[in-house]
Amino acid sequence: MRHEHKQEMKLRRRNLALTVTYDGTNYNGFQWQSPPRVAVQNVLEERLEKIFGDKIELAAAGRTDSGVHAFGQVVSFFTDGRIDVDKIPIAASCVLPSDIVVREAREVARDFSALHSAKSKIYLYRILRGAASNPFINRFAWHIFRPLDVEAMGAALKVLIGTHDYSSFRAAGGAPNMSPIRTIYAAEVFGENLFGGDCLTIKLHASGFLYHMARNIVALVVAVGRGRVTLAEFKEIFDARDRSLVPATAPACGLCLQEVFY
Numbered sequence: 001m002r003h004e005h006k007q008e009m010k011l012r013r014r015n016l017a018l019t020v021t022y023d024g025t026n027y028n029g030f031q032w033q034s035p036p037r038v039a040v041q042n043v044l045e046e047r048l049e050k051i052f053g054d055k056i057e058l059a060a061a062g063r064t065d066s067g068v069h070a071f072g073q074v075v076s077f078f079t080d081g082r083i084d085v086d087k088i089p090i091a092a093s094c095v096l097p098s099d100i101v102v103r104e105a106r107e108v109a110r111d112f113s114a115l116h117s118a119k120s121k122i123y124l125y126r127i128l129r130g131a132a133s134n135p136f137i138n139r140f141a142w143h144i145f146r147p148l149d150v151e152a153m154g155a156a157l158k159v160l161i162g163t164h165d166y167s168s169f170r171a172a173g174g175a176p177n178m179s180p181i182r183t184i185y186a187a188e189v190f191g192e193n194l195f196g197g198d199c200l201t202i203k204l205h206a207s208g209f210l211y212h213m214a215r216n217i218v219a220l221v222v223a224v225g226r227g228r229v230t231l232a233e234f235k236e237i238f239d240a241r242d243r244s245l246v247p248a249t250a251p252a253c254g255l256c257l258q259e260v261f262y
Contacts, residue, residue, distance in 0.1 A: 052081030174211025
C-alpha cells in the first residue's frame, strides 16, 4: 500500500486478506515495478480492480525477488467491493493469468496488515539431484549434478537455529537501517521425490528474513554439502558477519515462500 494513500484506503468498508500462489519465473519479483517491468503485484492490483470496482493497493507479507515463487504469499487491502469472500477465488481465476492463483480469501480486522502483522515465515528451497534434469520441476529447483553430503548440510543448518546476527547472509540492496537480528525457529534438510525427481528440500522457519538471506544460507550450506566448506569453517563464516565470505547467492528458481504465520 502506498504510504501517501494509506489513510484514504483505510476509509473503505472492508479489509480483506488473500492467500496467493504464484510461479515467479516470468515476473520481476513481487513488489510493484514501473512499466514496462512487470511484478506479481502489478498484475494482482490491475486484475483485482475488475472484481472489486475500486483501485486496489496491496500490502504483502513478503517481497519475493525476481524468479522466486510463493505457495502461501499473503496480501491485504481495503475495498468497498461487496463480493462474498467465498466467491473471490473463483472470480480471481477468471481475470488472473494461470501462473497466479488466489487460493483463499477472508475478511480481517481493520488493523490487520499482511506485512506488519506477520509473526514468522517458512521458506522452502528445493535442489534437484542427479545427472538428468526434469522438465516438470526445472523451474522450481536448483539442479546440482554432483553428490551432496546431506548429513553435513543438516549439521550446518542446526548452527543457525536461535536468535542471532545474520549479517553474513545479508545482501547489499536491502533496507540499510534494518536490524540484522532474526530468530530462526527451525532449519532442516530432507529428501523428496517430486515428479520422479530426486530432490533435497531445505526448510527455514524464521521470524523474518533479510534481503537474500534464505538464498545466501542455501549457498553456504550447499558448499558444506559439496565438501568445499567444513562445519568449523561454516561456523566461522557465520560468526564473522561478513557477506563477502559466503559463496554466490543460490539461484532464485529454487526458493518458495511456503507459509506465513499471524
